[in-house]
Amino acid sequence: MKRRALLSLALATAAAGAARAQVPPSPGEVAAYQGLHAAAQRGDVAAIARLLKSGAAIDATDGAGRTPLHVATFARQREAVRALLQAGANHAALEHGRYDAVTIAAVADDEDTLRLLLAGGASAKLVTSRYDGTALIAAAHLGHEGVVRQLIAAGAPLDHVNNLHWTAAIESVVLGDGGPRHQATLQALIDAGAKLQLADRSGHTPLALARSRGYAAMVAMLEKAGAR
Incomplete structure (x- = not known):
């Protein structure tokens, strides 16, 4: 019973952590932005170029540790993302929640922004979040098959184990709902050669x-792949 309670707590904590990664700057923060952060939020490429030319710090951070690149990514301002990458923004920077x-x-x-980031030199291999995870683990948890396939193609570590002792394959099951999206995500990991014998802490x-x-359906997929 104690082990089950601990697992339930871990599940709830991990789910909440991933959800927080998607929280953009608040309306109050956006209203207070100036300079590059404001331009990134608006997607104002001309202003970005002008500010950089005048010496603005490309990797300046707001109160939550977000750089203009983080802000543009949260806002899905892809032309701003492109402009910042081309100008040398640090795509490995982590904000205070340890997300790049x-x-x-x-x-x-956000497959389109992800594609742009990866094409611009950003890495799929970074260890991120308070769980010492990866973008791949987070995407597998949420059943984002297209994102998972992009990250795999970009060299994301298939079998990274986070500090909950979960891999991407484990998270696609333990934090998924067993439905089509998580099935497709698990299949992508199987197709890529993820190690299916790696176990959780229990x-x-x-x-x-x-x-x-x-x-x-997941049981059948895993058994077909030779999992034990």
């Missing part, structure tokens, strides 16, 4: 977790 732009786009299921593999939750 790639993880922000991944959690938001020794449960993705197959054992799928069985315990009654996720018959």
Whole structure:
């Protein structure tokens, strides 16, 4: 019973953590923005160019540690993202929640911005969040299949284990709903060669977790892939 309670707490905590990654600057923060942060929020590429030419710090941070690139990513201002990347913005910068732009786009299921970031040199390999996870783990948790496939193609570590002792494959099961989106996400990980024998802290593999939750389609996928 104690183990089940601890697992339930871990599930709730991890779910809340991923949700927070998608929270953009508040209306109050946006209203207070000046300079590059304001231009990034608006997607004003001309203003970005002008401010950079006049010496504005490209990686200046707001009160939450967000750079203009973070702000543009949250706002889905893709031309601003492109302009900042081309001007040398630090795409590996982490805001105070320890999220980089790639993880922000991944959690938001923003495939277009993610594609732009990756093409602009951003890495899919960073360890991010308070859980020492990755963008891939976060996207697998949420069932974002297209994002997961992009990240895999960009070299995201398939078998990274976060500090909850979960991999992307485990999270697609333990934090998923067993439905089509999470099934497709798990299949993407299987197709890429994820190690399906890696277990959580209690020794449960993705197959054992799928069985315990009654996720018959996932069980069938994992068994077909040779999982134990």
